[in-house]
Structures are given as structure tokens and as C-alpha cells.
Amino acid sequence: QKEVEQNSGPLSVPEGAIASLNCTYSDRVSQSFFWYRQYSGKSPELIMSIYSNGDKEDGRFTAQLNKASQYVSLLIRDSQPSDSATYLCAAVNTGNQFYFGTGTSLTVIP
Amino acid sequence: EAQVTQNPRYLITVTGKKLTVTCSQNMNHEYMSWYRQDPGLGLRQIYYSMNVEVTDKGDVPEGYKVSRKEKRNFPLILESPSPNQTSLYFCASSSGTDYEQYFGPGTRLTVT
Numbered sequence: 001q002k003e004v005e006q007n008s009g010p011l012s013v014p015e016g017a018i019a020s021l022n023c024t025y026s027d028r029v030s031q032s033f034f035w036y037r038q039y040s041g042k043s044p045e046l047i048m049s050i051y052s053n054g055d056k057e058d059g060r061f062t063a064q065l066n067k068a069s070q071y072v073s074l075l076i077r078d079s080q081p082s083d084s085a086t087y088l089c090a091a092v093n094t095g096n097q098f099y100f101g102t103g104t105s106l107t108v109i110p
Numbered sequence: 111e112a113q114v115t116q117n118p119r120y121l122i123t124v125t126g127k128k129l130t131v132t133c134s135q136n137m138n139h140e141y142m143s144w145y146r147q148d149p150g151l152g153l154r155q156i157y158y159s160m161n162v163e164v165t166d167k168g169d170v171p172e173g174y175k176v177s178r179k180e181k182r183n184f185p186l187i188l189e190s191p192s193p194n195q196t197s198l199y200f201c202a203s204s205s206g207t208d209y210e211q212y213f214g215p216g217t218r219l220t221v222t
Contacts, residue, residue: 032209043200043213044153088153092209096160097168098143102152 003029004091006101015110019076023089023101026070033065035074036088038103044088048074079108112137114214116201122220123191131186131217133201140206142184143168144176146197147216153200159184160206191221 006023013019025033032051036044050056050063050072062075072091076083089101114135123129135142143158145168155168159178173195175187184203188195198218202211 034210043216046210046212049208049210090153096141096158096166096209098145098155098158098209098211099169100145100153100155102150 001026003093003099004089004101006087006089006104008102008104010105010107012107012109013079015079015081015108017079019079019083019106019108021074021076021087021089021104021106023072023074024070025072025089025091025099029091029093029099030067031094032092033063033072034090034092035061035063035072036090036100038086038088040085047087076106081108081110084108112212114201114203114212116199116214116217118217119215120218122222124222125192126190129188129191129219131188131199131201131219133184133186133214134182135184135203135212136182137203137212138181139203139212140181141204141209141211142178143202143211144174144184144186145200145202146170146195147200148197156186191219193221195219196221
């Protein structure tokens with residue numbers, strides 16, 4: 001099993017809907033988790049970090065961490081066409097090494 | 111403005127010709143890292159550094175060298191580039207506490 005795995009998609013949602021992105025991780029990474037957004041041809045930009053079980057909300061974004069099931073999710077409420085991008089899930093292990101998923105492509109249809 | 115800078119942004123070179131990609135951050139971050147991004151493989155960590163003179167191998171360190179002589183700079187060195195190192199490279203930095211990384215604009219390297 002890879003350290004961090006994501007469904008590559010593509011995921012399409014209509015404008016105004018909730019987009020749900022999921023990520024699973026292995027026992028080799030368990031410290032902290034991150035969601036990045038990457039527009040085509042650009043560098044990744046941090047959306048949210050989450051360190052403990054439960055939900056963390058920031059505006060239209062909610063990150064959820066479930067350590068028992070080893071998954072992390074990102075919900076985007078009221079999706080906008082500008083949210084169309086590739087979303088990267090990342091994790092860091094206790095040795096400070098980072099692992100990224102291969103990304104999920106999201107398209108928000110106007 | 112807080113930022114991570116990389117130079118050059120684009121580089122075409124030939125097999126075996128040593129090159130250095132520079133990375134600099136102005137946020138006084140302890141943690142710096144290099145990644146390569148390839149289609150279907152995602153972002154893979156090459157090397158990372160927790161502080162000056164402290165560097166560690168990431169997932170794909172073969173063929174690369176790094177150094178951290180100053181806190182703000184973390185150059186990536188390819189001593190003998192090969193075509194399989196053709197990729198998009200990103201430098202990133204973060205504090206050593208929250209690990210929220212900020213990425214540079216990327217360097218697109220082509221080795222012929």
C-alpha cells in the first residue's frame with residue numbers, strides 16, 4: 001500500500017453542490033495531514049491542515065480526519081467554477097518526511 | 111511579501127552537464143524540501159532539511175544532492191543529469207512545528 005492514496009477522478013459537480021474528496025493513508029504516516037490545491041501549470045497551495053480526529057472548518061472548506069479508519073476527506077461547500085483544480089492530499093510522518101497522493105481532478109460545472 | 115523563489119524557472123540541458131537549481135525563502139522557516147512532479151506519479155519528495163547543515167533523503171534521492179549552509183537557501187544539485195530526471199521541480203518551506211508548506215513557482219527541467 002502506498003503511504004497516501006487518492007482516487008484520481010475526475011470528479012465533476014455542478015456549481016453550488018458539495019464536492020467530496022477522499023484520501024486514505026498507511027500506518028507509515030500518522031502525524032499530520034494536509035490538503036493542497038493545484039491549478040494547471042501552477043504550484044500547490046495549502047488549503048487546510050488537520051492534526052487530530054474530527055472536523056476542521058475554514059470558510060467553504062471542511063477537512064475530516066478519522067485515524068481509526070485511516071482516512072482524510074475534504075468537503076467543498078457551494079462549489080464554484082474557480083474551485084476546478086487538482087486537489088492533493090499529503091501527510092508527514094514522525095521522521096518529517098512528506099508523502100503526497102497523486103491528486104484528484106475536480107471540475108465544477110457552471 | 112512572504113515567498114519561496116526558485117531559479118531558473120525553465121532549463122533545458124544535456125546529459126551529464128552539472129546544474130544547480132536555487133531555492134530561497136524569506137519566512138525564516140526551518141523546514142525546506144525539494145519535490146519532483148511527474149504525470150501519474152504525483153509529487154515525490156527528493157530531499158528535505160530540518161535546519162542548517164541537517165538534510166535527509168526523501169523518497170527519490172538518487173541522482174540528486176542538496177546542501178543547507180544558510181537557513182534561507184536550499185539548492186538542488188544534479189551532478190550528472192540524465193533524461194529520467196526530466197521533470198517539474200518544486201521547492202517548499204515551512205516552519206518546523208506546523209509543517210504547512212509554501213511552494214515555490216516550480217522549475218521545469220528537460221534533460222536531452
